[in-house]
Amino acid sequence: MRALIESLQADYFRRALVEAALAGALGGLVSVHVLLRRLQFFVVALSHATFPGVVLASALGVSLFVGGSAFGLLVAGAVVLLGRERSAGDSSIVGVVVAGAFAFGVALITALPAGGRQLTAFLVGSIVTVDTGDVILTAAVLAVGVATCGLLHKELVFSAFDHAGAASMGYNKVPLDLVVLILVTLVSVSVIPAVGTLLAISLLTIPGLIARLWSDRVVSMMIIASIGGASAGVIGLCLSAIWNIAAGGAIALTGVGLLGVSLIVRQPRRWSGAITPGDRRSGAESGSALEA
Amino acid sequence: MLSRLLIEPFTVSYMQRALLSVVLLSIMGVVCGLHVVFRRLTFLAEALQHTVFPGIVIAFLTGQSLLLGATAAAILTVVMFSLASSKTNADTDSVLAVLVTLFFGLGVVLVSRSGSFQHDLTTLVFGRLLSVSTAELVQTGVVAVVVVAVLIALHKELMLRAFDESGAKSMGYSVVTLDLVLNCLVAAVVVASVRSVGTVLMVAFIVTPALTGRMAARRVGYMLAVGLGCSLVAGWVGLGLSYELSVHRGVNLAAGATVVLLMTVMFLLVAGYQAIRRSYAPEAHNLYAPEAQDSYAPEAR
Numbered sequence: 272m273r274a275l276i277e278s279l280q281a282d283y284f285r286r287a288l289v290e291a292a293l294a295g296a297l298g299g300l301v302s303v304h305v306l307l308r309r310l311q312f313f314v315v316a317l318s319h320a321t322f323p324g325v326v327l328a329s330a331l332g333v334s335l336f337v338g339g340s341a342f343g344l345l346v347a348g349a350v351v352l353l354g355r356e357r358s359a360g361d362s363s364i365v366g367v368v369v370a371g372a373f374a375f376g377v378a379l380i381t382a383l384p385a386g387g388r389q390l391t392a393f394l395v396g397s398i399v400t401v402d403t404g405d406v407i408l409t410a411a412v413l414a415v416g417v418a419t420c421g422l423l424h425k426e427l428v429f430s431a432f433d434h435a436g437a438a439s440m441g442y443n444k445v446p447l448d449l450v451v452l453i454l455v456t457l458v459s460v461s462v463i464p465a466v467g468t469l470l471a472i473s474l475l476t477i478p479g480l481i482a483r484l485w486s487d488r489v490v491s492m493m494i495i496a497s498i499g500g501a502s503a504g505v506i507g508l509c510l511s512a513i514w515n516i517a518a519g520g521a522i523a524l525t526g527v528g529l530l531g532v533s534l535i536v537r538q539p540r541r542w543s544g545a546i547t548p549g550d551r552r553s554g555a556e557s558g559s560a561l562e563a
Numbered sequence: 564m565l566s567r568l569l570i571e572p573f574t575v576s577y578m579q580r581a582l583l584s585v586v587l588l589s590i591m592g593v594v595c596g597l598h599v600v601f602r603r604l605t606f607l608a609e610a611l612q613h614t615v616f617p618g619i620v621i622a623f624l625t626g627q628s629l630l631l632g633a634t635a636a637a638i639l640t641v642v643m644f645s646l647a648s649s650k651t652n653a654d655t656d657s658v659l660a661v662l663v664t665l666f667f668g669l670g671v672v673l674v675s676r677s678g679s680f681q682h683d684l685t686t687l688v689f690g691r692l693l694s695v696s697t698a699e700l701v702q703t704g705v706v707a708v709v710v711v712a713v714l715i716a717l718h719k720e721l722m723l724r725a726f727d728e729s730g731a732k733s734m735g736y737s738v739v740t741l742d743l744v745l746n747c748l749v750a751a752v753v754v755a756s757v758r759s760v761g762t763v764l765m766v767a768f769i770v771t772p773a774l775t776g777r778m779a780a781r782r783v784g785y786m787l788a789v790g791l792g793c794s795l796v797a798g799w800v801g802l803g804l805s806y807e808l809s810v811h812r813g814v815n816l817a818a819g820a821t822v823v824l825l826m827t828v829m830f831l832l833v834a835g836y837q838a839i840r841r842s843y844a845p846e847a848h849n850l851y852a853p854e855a856q857d858s859y860a861p862e863a864r
Contacts, residue, residue, distance in 0.1 A: 306654075306657065309654070309656050311606070311656040311657060311659065311660040312605070312606040312609065312656060312659075314660075315606070315609055315610065315613070315659075315660070315663060316609065319763060353834060362603050362605040362606055363599075363600050363603070363605050363770050363773075363774045363777075364774070365605065366605035366606075366608070366609060366766055366767075366769075366770040366771075366774075367767070367770055367771045367774055367827065367830055369609075369766075370763075370764065370766045370767030370770065370771060370823060370827070371767065371771070371823065371824065371826075371827030371830075373763055373764065373767075373823075374764055374767060374819075374820040374821075374823035374824045374827065375820070375824060377764070377817050377819070377820035378816055378817055378820040378821060378824060380817075381815045381816060381817040381820070382814055382815050382816055467671075469613065469667060469671075470664065470667060470668060470671065472660055472663055472664055473664040473668060476657065476660040476661070476664070477660070477661065477664055480657055480660075480661065515676075516672045516675050516676055517671045517672055517674070517675030519668075519671055520667075520668045520669070520670070520671030520672035520675065521668075521672060522668075523664045523665075523667070523668030523671070524664075524665070524668040524669065524672065526664065527661060527664055527665045527668065530661065
């Protein structure tokens with residue numbers, strides 16, 4: 272406990288707390304869309320897909336955030352493009368694109384002069400070293416996320432639940448899918464300082480699953496998920512200071528802990544239904560944006 | 564020139580071991596990969612790369628063999644995944660996301676308590692194909708034989724389960740057991756690659772050639788042949804290319820990554836060819852896709 276109180280007096284730790292809360296809220300907000308569209312695999316895959324961008328950025332000396340996002344967006348585009356080839360299975364395409372991108376990154380890292388200093392921070396996060404710029408960036412992405420989810424709420428939720436219905440009412444599916452994929456990519460990159468690229472999945476799915484146990488409505492799920500994500504971030508960071516463990520891992524495990532508590536408190540049998548909100552029978556029909 | 568690329572590199576003994584290693588991984592990758600594509604288990608293969616991590620960390624800390632730790636963690640993942648998806652009917656993607664978070668988070672926390680782990684972490688992620696030992700080759704060979712043997716023995720049952728789940732149930736097969744067996748085989752294939760190409764690139768050995776075969780052919784035998792062909796050609800040319808560039812041209816190019824890049828290029832060529840053929844022959848499109856093709860990818864639970 273004393274370690275925590277000592278840490279709280281330091282500037283860098285308070286900045287880290289703000290970053291953890293912002294990243295958690297951001298991940299929580301988007302996690303609802305990730306669940307609605309079954310993008311969990313895409314999020315895990317992004318952690319490998321952004322790798323070549325990071326290697327290039329590190330070699331060229333530009334921000335890892337820029338390099339990672341640029342390559343993440345490229346991969347999101349490739350997934351949407353190749354996903355139109357119906358004969359190829361949905362998730363398999365993500366696997367192929369991502370493994371290819373990762374191999375490209377590995378080839379780059381062996382061919383280019385070494386710049387691996389920041390690599391570990393990128394892989395598992397390094398929240399205590401964030402500067403004010405990182406915090407502002409996360410806050411900006413949070414603002415973009417709230418604006419996108421708010422302005423396009425009806426369209427995004429409708430097309431997630433009923434692709435055919437949305438198409439027949441004249442909504443164009445490809446831009447909507449792209450908006451979600453771009454948003455998810457930006458968020459996965461901006462939670463990297465907090466939990467690292469390999470654990471971005473923790474902030475981008477667990478809060479949504481927690482919220483699903485507490486609510487059936489999309490808007491309240493988003494609010495609960497944001498609060499849940501921010502709590503996981505703050506509690507995890509404090510635990511990491513107390514026990515002197517990695518913040519990224521602590522935040523991820525705190526999220527899983529909150530999910531476990533929610534499961535125990537809110538009848539476990541709710542898990543016997545589909546995880547998507549609303550009517551559970553029709554919920555099962557809501558396909559992923561990568562399918563179809 | 565061609566012999567310099569395709570024959571000369573393999574006069575060196577470590578390149579021979581690397582080639583043999585790639586051949587073994589290709590064979591079990593494609594055979595297992597077709598089932599992965601049919602059953603949409605790509606996410607499981609991808610998730611396993613992350614979940615073996617704490618097992619490897621614990622093995623490293625306690626001085627056990629890394630392969631043992633990875634195997635234990637993989638088995639634990641597969642059992643938890645199979646139980647959660649059969650008993651609770653929860654969305655499998657969410658189950659995997661929770662497992663990845665739990666296992667990888669645990670691994671990260673353990674590493675942060677233990678200090679230096681950097682070197683082995685890099686090996687795990689990138690593999691070290693060119694320094695595969697004979698003993699590791701034998702281990703991979705044993706896994707390959709077991710995986711291929713089980714898949715041949717259970718071919719009919721697994722196909723039935725993939726394309727007609729209720730049919731398999733009504734004929735008295737235990738779908739849960741079949742799923743568990745297949746998931747364990749995927750885990751074995753991923754773990755077998757820990758010391759050679761690294762677990763992250765192994766997913767390419769499983770999914771990419773199998774999906775190439777799946778796109779190019781309509782019968783399982785042909786899919787297997789196309790996939791295996793792609794995989795072996797990519798392995799042979801990729802290793803040769805990486806050797807030639809690194810030794811004679813002074814451009815370092817990781818061997819495993821070169822092989823996977825060639826596989827990806829072949830996949831993109833096949834995908835591009837199919838897209839062009841389809842746009843010129845709309846009636847073929849109606850004949851084979853999407854309905855006929857969709858029946859090849861049974862709905863994930």
